[in-house]
Amino acid sequence: MPEPILSVRDLRIAFDAKPVVHSLSFEVAKGETLAIVGESGSGKSVSALSVVDLLPGNASVTGERQLNGRDLTRLKPSEWSALRGNQVGFVFQEPMTSLNPLHRVGRQIGEALRLHQGLRGQAARQRVLALLEQVRLPRASELIDAWPHELSGGQRQRVMIAMAIANRPALLIADEPTTALDVTVQQEILALLKSLRDERAMGMILISHDLNLVRRHADRVIVMHRGEVVESGPVATVFGHPQASYTRTLLAAEPEGRPAPIAEAAPLLTATQLSVAFERPRRGLLGKRPPPFVAVQPLDLELRQGETLAIVGESGSGKTTLASAILRLLPSQGEITLGGVALHTLSGAALRRQRRQLQIVFQDPYGSLSPRMSVFDIVSEGLRYHQPELDEPAVAERVAQTLEEVGLPPDCQARYPHEFSGGQRQRIAVARALILAPTLLVLDEPTSALDRTVQKQLIELLRDVQARRGLSYLFISHDLAVVRAMSHRVLVLKEGEVIEQGDCATLLSAPRHPYTQALIRASSLEDDLTR
Amino acid sequence: MRLFSRPLSPITRRRLAAFKANRRARYSLWLFAILFVISLFAELIANDKPLVMHYEGQWYFPLAVDYPETEFGGFLPTRTDYLDPFIRDQIDSHGWALWPLIPFSYQTLDMQMRVPSPAPPDARHWLGTDDQGRDVVARVIYGFRLTVLFALALTAGSTVFGVLFGALQGYFGGKVDLVGQRITEVWSGLPVLFLLIVLASFVQPGFWWLLGVMLLFSWLGLVDIVRAEFLRARNLEYVRAARAMGLPARLIMWRHVLPNAMVATLTFLPFLFTGAISTLTALDFLGFGLPPGSPSLGELASQGKNNLQAPWLGITAFLTLAVMLSLLVFIGEGLRDAFDPRHRHATATPEADHA
Numbered sequence: 001m002p003e004p005i006l007s008v009r010d011l012r013i014a015f016d017a018k019p020v021v022h023s024l025s026f027e028v029a030k031g032e033t034l035a036i037v038g039e040s041g042s043g044k045s046v047s048a049l050s051v052v053d054l055l056p057g058n059a060s061v062t063g064e065r066q067l068n069g070r071d072l073t074r075l076k077p078s079e080w081s082a083l084r085g086n087q088v089g090f091v092f093q094e095p096m097t098s099l100n101p102l103h104r105v106g107r108q109i110g111e112a113l114r115l116h117q118g119l120r121g122q123a124a125r126q127r128v129l130a131l132l133e134q135v136r137l138p139r140a141s142e143l144i145d146a147w148p149h150e151l152s153g154g155q156r157q158r159v160m161i162a163m164a165i166a167n168r169p170a171l172l173i174a175d176e177p178t179t180a181l182d183v184t185v186q187q188e189i190l191a192l193l194k195s196l197r198d199e200r201a202m203g204m205i206l207i208s209h210d211l212n213l214v215r216r217h218a219d220r221v222i223v224m225h226r227g228e229v230v231e232s233g234p235v236a237t238v239f240g241h242p243q244a245s246y247t248r249t250l251l252a253a254e255p256e257g258r259p260a261p262i263a264e265a266a267p268l269l270t271a272t273q274l275s276v277a278f279e280r281p282r283r284g285l286l287g288k289r290p291p292p293f294v295a296v297q298p299l300d301l302e303l304r305q306g307e308t309l310a311i312v313g314e315s316g317s318g319k320t321t322l323a324s325a326i327l328r329l330l331p332s333q334g335e336i337t338l339g340g341v342a343l344h345t346l347s348g349a350a351l352r353r354q355r356r357q358l359q360i361v362f363q364d365p366y367g368s369l370s371p372r373m374s375v376f377d378i379v380s381e382g383l384r385y386h387q388p389e390l391d392e393p394a395v396a397e398r399v400a401q402t403l404e405e406v407g408l409p410p411d412c413q414a415r416y417p418h419e420f421s422g423g424q425r426q427r428i429a430v431a432r433a434l435i436l437a438p439t440l441l442v443l444d445e446p447t448s449a450l451d452r453t454v455q456k457q458l459i460e461l462l463r464d465v466q467a468r469r470g471l472s473y474l475f476i477s478h479d480l481a482v483v484r485a486m487s488h489r490v491l492v493l494k495e496g497e498v499i500e501q502g503d504c505a506t507l508l509s510a511p512r513h514p515y516t517q518a519l520i521r522a523s524s525l526e527d528d529l530t531r
Numbered sequence: 532m533r534l535f536s537r538p539l540s541p542i543t544r545r546r547l548a549a550f551k552a553n554r555r556a557r558y559s560l561w562l563f564a565i566l567f568v569i570s571l572f573a574e575l576i577a578n579d580k581p582l583v584m585h586y587e588g589q590w591y592f593p594l595a596v597d598y599p600e601t602e603f604g605g606f607l608p609t610r611t612d613y614l615d616p617f618i619r620d621q622i623d624s625h626g627w628a629l630w631p632l633i634p635f636s637y638q639t640l641d642m643q644m645r646v647p648s649p650a651p652p653d654a655r656h657w658l659g660t661d662d663q664g665r666d667v668v669a670r671v672i673y674g675f676r677l678t679v680l681f682a683l684a685l686t687a688g689s690t691v692f693g694v695l696f697g698a699l700q701g702y703f704g705g706k707v708d709l710v711g712q713r714i715t716e717v718w719s720g721l722p723v724l725f726l727l728i729v730l731a732s733f734v735q736p737g738f739w740w741l742l743g744v745m746l747l748f749s750w751l752g753l754v755d756i757v758r759a760e761f762l763r764a765r766n767l768e769y770v771r772a773a774r775a776m777g778l779p780a781r782l783i784m785w786r787h788v789l790p791n792a793m794v795a796t797l798t799f800l801p802f803l804f805t806g807a808i809s810t811l812t813a814l815d816f817l818g819f820g821l822p823p824g825s826p827s828l829g830e831l832a833s834q835g836k837n838n839l840q841a842p843w844l845g846i847t848a849f850l851t852l853a854v855m856l857s858l859l860v861f862i863g864e865g866l867r868d869a870f871d872p873r874h875r876h877a878t879a880t881p882e883a884d885h886a
Binding site: 327329349351352353354355356358359360362363364367368369370371372373381382385386429432436 | 542767768769771772773774775776777778779782786787790
């Protein structure tokens with residue numbers, strides 16, 4: 001094994017005397033990618049941040065850390081600052097918030113050069129331009145003067161990478177660098193990181209929860225679970241012959257199974273020539289109003305009872321807008337019929353009465369439950385409004401039944417959302433929707449904020465509920481593995497337009513449109529399909 | 532009584548803990564509460580009538596019942612002046628009387644003064660008398676109560692109007708917001724002080740008049756805050772979930788959005804409160820406030836200005852106002868910190884893993 005750049009021995013981290021990482025040892029060599037995988041809360045980010053002393057003040061870190069033979073445990077604060085961004089580069093998860101919105105892109109990269117190399121003026125600008133070209137930012141000479149909000153997520157992440165490598169670091173730490181990006185962009189960014197690593201002989205630590213990414217892009221892997229190393233070794237060995245049972249659970253956590261076949265039935269939901277357009281603001285006070293922005297082009301849609309229709313597309317493709325329009329939460333043109341009722345003609349109280357027929361589960365398990373209400377209040381609220389004739393015991397009975405149906409313990413009713421994990425919160429959100437006995441449930445990326453193992457459980461729950469109640473799902477997702485496990489039919493959206501639709505299995509195995517093909521290639525479905 | 536039997540939400544508990552951890556705010560709140568409760572019973576503390584009387588074997592309650600002087604051997608069938616030396620002698624020789632701590636009310640003119648008013652502090656008048664011979668302690672106690680009650684009523688009223696208008700503008704947005712914003716802007720452009728001064732020239736403004744006129748304008752400060760909170764909250768996912776559930780707008784606003792907006796509102800309240808006190812005092816000081824004779828701190832301050840040879844007037848008015856406003860500002864600070872999520876507490880644990 002070549003000489004290690006970073007070596008860590010017996011690293012222990014505690015927050016306020018509560019241990020979060022128990023005993024971690026690893027080495028990163030030149031030109032090598034070490035992946036740390038684990039679910040949220042496993043301590044993987046904390047471990048990487050502790051290497052460069054970026055933890056909050058109440059953390060205590062012990063253990064040996066050596067970078068290029070230099071002992072890191074005895075550094076003074078000023079020496080730390082000289083080290084960070086210079087010998088160690090960082091790429092964070094959130095490209096939307098890691099850049100300062102008030103500084104131009106070029107200036108932010110230039111700052112790292114100025115601080116560590118003393119480059120100024122034209123010399124710095126030339127370097128920045130070279131860096132932006134290295135990270136393959138398109139139109140680099142133009143975008144060097146762009147504001148962060150003018151860039152897409154993938155472009156911002158490229159800028160972040162340019163900042164991280166500006167000072168030729170020996171070690172690059174990438175903390176979930178692609179989690180917030182679309183699948184097709186994810187692959188490009190990881191390929192870029194890999195080629196940069198090879199060009200500059202950097203060591204790289206890749207932190208991720210996505211096993212598919214790790215399998216493709218790392219050399220060695222450490223699997224962490226609740227602060228302990230469960231397993232480590234070369235990627236091929238760990239993934240090919242996992243020793244620890246936890247690793248096997250993680251590997252088996254890929255969504256599997258297929259939705260139950262459905263009987264022929266009349267359509268429950270039909271949308272005809274449905275489209276959504278947003279008015280754009282006038283240019284100037286008296287200027288002409290530009291033509292409206294069409295988020296969803298006119299489309300037709302049909303959903304039978306007990307059927308799941310997946311709407312697939314990248315961010316900005318209009319899939320959530322489409323769902324909001326069907327829910328009549330957004331004004332739209334066209335006709336929407338649900339169970340024989342023409343929803344588009346209703347408004348006010350009549351529309352509100354119909355709303356119990358179609359419910360929604362949102363993506364963010366943290367934002368979709370009111371933090372000030374107990375679980376009982378959250379779940380019972382809709383029922384109390386739509387069926388005021390029910391007395392207190394009857395409501396309590398229904399709440400208990402519904403919570404049981406979604407697999408939550410009955411004693412959770414008096415508790416508040418913050419006491420639950422992401423998966424449990426999503427179950428509460430499902431219970432809140434189910435208690436109204438809807439016929440259609442809109443699932444807006446219900447699994448994408450969850451860990452794979454939790455995802456799998458939620459998918460199974462949703463399939464069970466569908467089989468039991470004969471519910472129809474409108475399932476919005478960008479994750480094709482989940483889509484395959486959930487849906488009967490698929491509709492692919494790109495920039496508000498339907499580019500392909502059809503039976504799920506057929507469409508995924510033989511996509512016709514190049515965009516669909518790219519999506520499938522990017523989401524690593526192919527490996528599974530051919531396996 | 533479900534509302535009270537359920538446990539406090541964790542957020543409320545954390546805020547309470549944060550407020551309690553702030554010692555200055557906690558002591559200020561206690562002190563202010565005690566002073567206010569005491570001042571609520573001003574009639575029992577400072578009054579020119581005995582609380583209870585025993586006269587020729589009979590019980591009298593002068594505080595509640597008006598007795599004619601003839602009851603106690605006087606000559607006129609008018610209301611008894613219990614401070615009259617003749618009546619006092621009568622009471623002392625035929626029974627006894629329990630007097631309040633300060634035997635003067637806020638408008639009692641002391642007829643037995645041996646020095647010209649304003650009289651300096653002595654055993655009879657602890658903080659002296661004002662230039663009309665009224666006891667300053669009694670006036671401060673009554674004045675404190677009147678000021679606090681006025682500020683309370685004004686704050687409560689402003690909160691109701693401010694939250695209502697802000698909520699409607701923020702929740703519905705669009706045209707409602709646009710029109711509402713323009714109206715409040717025009718309305719807030721009116722000069723309140725001049726309006727009150729003009730008003731004072733053709734009506735004699737009383738407590739309710741003043742309250743009404745000031746209420747017309749004081750809610751404006753809250754509208755912007757509440758509107759911003761509602762604008763933000765109406766796109767939160769749990770609010771959208773409530774809309775998808777079919778709840779009517781008023782229920783969504785009441786149950787889901789208002790609790791969010793109340794944080795900003797509550798933080799703002801102490802400052803509304805102090806603002807109300809300052810305005811009332813300023814008006815009284817200028818002579819456009821409460822009718823003459825009412826126990827008002829502003830009037831005391833203006834007497835201090837007119838009688839610089841009697842510094843106890845000015846000093847008392849200044850100290851009372853300073854202590855009252857300081858306590859309120861400290862309480863407000865404590866509240867603001869307690870409601871500030873960025874405020875770090877010892878109990879908060881950081882996210883172990885932000886992945």
